Amino acid sequence: MRSKVLCLLASALFLPSLASAAPILAPVFTDHAVLQRGQPIRVWGGAMPGASVSVMLGEAETTATTDAQGRWSATFPARQPGAALSLTAKTVGDSQTISDLLVGDVWLCSGQSNMEYPLRRSLDSDTELSHATDPDIRLLQTGRTSLPAPTTTLPKEAVWRVASPEAAANFSAACFFMGRELRKTTHAPIGLIDASWGGSIIQDWISGEGLHALGNYDEGLAVLADYARSKEAGMARWGAMLDRWAAKVEPQAAGWASPNLDDSAWATMPAENFWEVNPGLETFDGTIWLRATLTLTAKQAAQAAKGGATLALGPVDDIDTTFINGRQIGSQEGWNAPREYHIAPGMLKAGANLIAVRAIDTSGGGGAWGPAAQKGLKFDDGSFAPLGGTWRYKISTSMAQSGPPPHAPWLGASGLSTLRNGMIAPLAPYGLKGFVWYQGEANVSEPAEYARTLPALIADWRRAFGGPDLPFLIVQLADFGPRYAQPRESGWAGVRDVQRRVAAADPQVGLASAVDIGDIHDIHPANKQEVGRRLALQARRLAYGDTSLVAAGPAPLSVLIQGGAVTVRLDQRAVVQAGAHPNGFELCDASACRFVDATLSGDQVSLPIPAGLAPVKARYGWADSPIVNLYGLTGLPATPFELAIAAR
Structure with a gap:
């Protein structure tokens, strides 16, 4: 019995329940998929450990045996475009078949919001959508998934779809327009994979191994590993990192959480809305301390002493560390995540209790926002002690003075490796023609670090998909923001120059500049048709050998x-x-x-x-x-x- 249980646990990755048979093929293989032409076709999946798997692609057949974790893989000879195929995987007593597979070229498109930007919002979108039907263009969207450890699964709705107005409406416009351009010259089926997440930093798209090789992400990766094992342990370790950072950048704030501090001279602000609505804070990014007094009756204090109270603060933009009577009760990151902290017995008392919050705003709106009526202590019997409508506050340090805080590494878009784990890992090692990358806006504050992370990303993805020379196309950031009459420093320009230098250093990296087709008032320019056209020029040069083609402007x-x-x-x-x-x-x-x-x-x-x-x-x-x-x-x-x- 024990060995049988172990076998079931080992195969749980692919067998989520015994009530229904799980797919034998990995989830990236669905009806209407495109398989990469001109290279061995890799197929993989899962079944019971030690099982024999028979795999058929069209008329070709091979066999594989699952390993101790229930994983199997097989390879078929390279093919060229032709009639639609079916793919079947069989084990004893089980079988899975997918159909309408084409052989052609597959491109993985990724990045942040300008890659995520959907076709339905592009220029002349009604006309573009009405012409989006092409049975030889196939689309796969991974959806947004952030995980502290790599996964092999995709959301159930992440399936290959034949290009149509409905399928293309929410698909990446830049990726789709590039694929459409390539169809005109290659005349081969095109498979496009959209794995993008708005606002994401590049560090969240690199594997833990790739970040470890860079040398300065080890502590964050250790926190992430703790979080993968225990959410509480990971949050506690990150909170300690945050405290060490704060001790360095705001030594003057030592004691600001103490109930004995005289804060009568502190300014006041309403306990709702972003702090930018207050005079003097209109453009403030950085750390501000908030304090309020909450008075409890003897009955409420007695109930809290039994561990029956939770402090609700509403959302805090972006990071909070919260104290009660000088004792820290937790830290959290996320601009719109409501903070709720369970109060340990012995932390509250009858009478006045001091609530202190170190609030860190990295950009945009800041502070403890949300309805003031929802801030306070919630008791297990359903009663509520409101915090009140006013914070006392004092500015500690600006973001320009302190630099960025350590982000919670498990947060999607601003973490470490979590998007790589959830959105790229399930795809590897699917056969690809190349990659398309439109990202960098979220890293304009650190061009020097981008010069390390962009090559690391390229190498990391090439390793994962088995192609050390796979073409990698980069969109050079579009123009955005105010214009000035005199020269000044620019993080946007710094990232653009990194993108230029990385492309110049690698003959298989192509740069499609968007510097002249942006919108100074909108970080999401709508002219994705021209972005796609310029990407297709680079693809034709690098991936299809059209060396006579001029694919970029002067450098x-x-x-x-x-x-x-x-x-x-x-x-x-x-x-x-x-x-x-x-x-x-x-x-x-x-x-x-x-x-x-x-x-x-x-x-x-x-x-x-x-x-x-x-x-x-x-x-x-x-x-x-x-x-x-x-x-x-x-x-x-x-x-x-x-x-x-x-x-x-």
Whole structure:
């Protein structure tokens, strides 16, 4: 009996219950799937440990045996496009068949909200949707899944669908338009996988092994591992990380949780709404301490002493650490997650009880928002002691002074590896033609770290899908945000330059710039058709061998001082649109940058050196929303850049 139980537990990954047989094929294999042409076709799944599995793809047949965990895999010879196929997997007493499979090219599209941006919101969406029917384009959306450990499963609704207005409406517009363009030139079936999550940071898309190799994520990964084993243990360990960070960045706040602190001079704010509605806090991001006094009757205190009370604070944007009478009761992250903390016996008393909250807002709205009437102590008998309508508060430190806090690593979009675990791991090692990546907006505060994490992501995904040279296409961030008359630092420009440098360093990485097709007022520009077209150009060059194709605009090859000017040599001839001279060129000395009047001649841009300036680097398009008018002969924009000036 014991051995039988162990076998059932080992196969639970693929056999969630004994009431109905689980699929033998991995969940990425469904009706209407596209299998990658021109390479061995890998098929895998699960069954009882030690079982023999017979697998048929069309007329081809092979066998496999499951391992001790109930996993099996098989490989079929490479195929070319042809008639639709069926795929069958059989074990003793069980069988699964999927049908209408095509052989063609499969692209995995991923990133944050501009990749997630659906076709139904793109330019001229009604017309685009009416023309979205193509039986040779197949679509798979993974949905949003964040997990502290890798999974092999997908949501039940994550199935391959034939392209139609209904199937395409909520599918990634950029990915769909790229696939549609490729159909025009390859004439092969196209499979598109949309695995995207708005607002996500790149660190959440890299495996734990990939992050570990970078060397500075080990503590967060250890917290995540604790959380995977025990939610309480993980939260406690992350809370300790947060406390150590706070001790470094706000030493002046020591004692601000104490009930003995005299806070009579602190300012006050309503106990609802984001704190930005209060005068003086309109643009504040950082740490503010909130304090309130809650008075309990003797009966309420006696009930709380039995462990029958919960403190409800409503949502706190973004991170809170909460104290009662000077003792910490918990920390949590999530701008819209209501905070509810169970109160241990002995923490509350009859009379005045001091509630203190260290609230950290990383961006946007901040503070303990939500209806004031819902904040207070909830007792097990259904009674409620309201916290009141006012917080006393004091600013501790701004985000610019403190830097970002350690995020809870299990949170989807802002964590470590959780999207890789939930949305990419179930797909591997599905056969692919390549990857498409549209992300970076969530990492504009850390271009230097992005220069480490972007190559790590590329290497991590190539390993997972068995292709060390698989093409990887990157959308260079679109313009967004205010424009300025004078040069200034820009995290957006910094990330764009990282994307440029990563593409320049890897012959199988292609850059599709969107720097000229954004919207300074909307971080989600609607012109995804042009994004898709530019991605398809890079795909044709890298994945389909069209080396004669010009797939990108001008990029810098060298920056030299020649006489009284700096010469930027480009990799192709360029033209100026909407003006006589190129806009957006800067020369920088050790302390400042200045705009200069550039002139273009073929593939060279000349930048006169202003009097008194000893330039050490040159920049182009270095802004959140640069005004660019330098293009290649094919109409693609020159890439923004920053380069050190080499002496001639």
